Amino acid sequence: MREVIVLLIFLSFLQGYSFQEDKYVTSDSLSVELKKNRDYILFQEDLDKVYDFIEEKIRENPDQTESYYQLYLERGFKENNYNIQSFAYYYLGFIQYQKGNYVLAIKYGKLLSDLAENQKDKEYKISAYTLIGNSYFKIRYYNEALKEYLKVLEITKSNNLKDKEFSTLLNINNIRTRIHQYKEALESYEETIISLDKKENKEIANYYGNYLSAVLGAGVCNYLLKDYHNALNYYNKGLKLSEDYKLIPFQINFNNTIGETYIAINEYDNALVYLNKAKKLIKRENQVFDKALFTTNFHLATLFFNKGEHSKALEYLTENFDSINSEEKEKQVEKITEMYDLAQRSAENTGNTEKQIYFANAYKRIIDSRHQDDVNTKDQMYEYDLITLEEKNQDLSSLNSKYIIGLVFAAILIVLLLVHQISKQRTNKVLFEKLQSEKIEVKPPKPNPIIKKDFITNEKVKLLFEKLQEIEKTNFFLEKDCNLYNTAKLIDTNTTYLSKTMNEYKQQSFNEYINELRINFFLKEMKMDSKFRSYTIKAIAGELGYKSVNTFAAAFKKQTGLTHSFYMKQISKDVHNTKK
Structure with a gap:
């Protein structure tokens, strides 16, 4: 019932809250140059001249591209011109995509798709869905990307647009490859x-x-x-x-x-x-920042590393690092983590401790940065979804019958929530009883007999998992600094080999493996140790090696299907009833 009350408060808040995206560019935000050109863009009758004018100004000053298209969008709103709005939305989204602001690109893509769907404009639908799909792909939301590509595929097939159909099939296959569906x-x-x-x-x-x-x-x-x-x-x-x-x-x-x-x-x-x-x-192409060069140098470094010429390998990797001289550029290089890992191993083999430490720290920095980027992206997606929800509620509130609709909507939600709550309690009870009936233990991994990588052999895999089982007995996974790099060091291997072996033979990432060990340890201690049950949730998360309660809660929910709070309450009840 508490959840229902909170929801009602939230709904009442939305009814009284007005969110409206700024559709126009304010004069204060414009540069001197744009202020001079604003009237021409907004009021010149010949749209072809306006378009040519914008293109000319963009060539002169590319940094102002976004602002010019924002002005053009303003005209589209003032005149209620669908074509101008669609054109501006697409290019504003494309600009954000090129800048790496993929959440904003998705936002513009969805605004464009809404317009195109209302107008039944198949060309702009294709452009919108493709932009959204490409942006989701970049932030590794592969399921969402696939939904957009399938929309494009449906349009292209029904309208016999062969060129776009083949391009979309290639995009879909790219997703299949990324999620390891190689045969399909x-x-x-x-x-x-x-x-x-x-x-x-x-x-x-x-x-x-x-x-x-x-x-x-x-x-x-x-x-x-x-x-x-x-x-x-x-x-x-x-x-x-x-x-x-x-x-x-x-x-x-x-x-x-x-x-x-x-x-x-x-x-x-x-x-x-x-x-x-x-x-x-x-080199003949002579590009200043060519990603293909980094790939070539990485392959050359791998070649010489495999031949035992570690200094030569470092030379090619150093050439890459000299060109990748900023964090912004680092993020654009797909194999940057593999490069730092190979460089660290090359430095180790040449006996250069200083470089070994430098490359190891760089590798960790990239891993942490990418994790933080993922977190930031998820936060931005959440904020965007929340804003979208608020806009929809604001549209509803403009109707004369909003109060009646709100009450009916709230009543339906209450019923649904109550049904959901009853269903959830039953499901939780089943899950809890299943957990209690199972013997909590970490089962030894079963190596897949099919060799998936040339550099991996069955004997090497068996030895690696034996080492992992040995250190599992030490509860190494409970340490706060337990990560891929430190674990690889503990069992005398490298991060790339450990990560790939985990993925291909255990069918799980390293983080999933550590979470599984920690959650199994937690379940066992909760059953067996009364002192452990008396700890606060924050203390328990710390004991398990988690830096925050939220991280532990997410891991527990993913593995068991239950919330940690429900499980701990049920355990306490069971212990109390047993004592009685």
């Missing part, structure tokens, strides 16, 4: 290649880009499935086609992937030929 992705890539080979599809827009992307994706899936022979077949086919079409970026990608594959099968001389070709092509 490979089948789809192969079907896409067969479709693109048909005569009627060879005239579509961006044909070569779609075709080469599909070939590259098929090669990557074969590589990840350890079918290196077929991976090389696809990569070589793609390289030849990219050379025929004179598409330099694809030539660089295929030379890199061929080199990577030859490293995997220990043919280092062949790998060196292709990686050097990739590097020459990159």
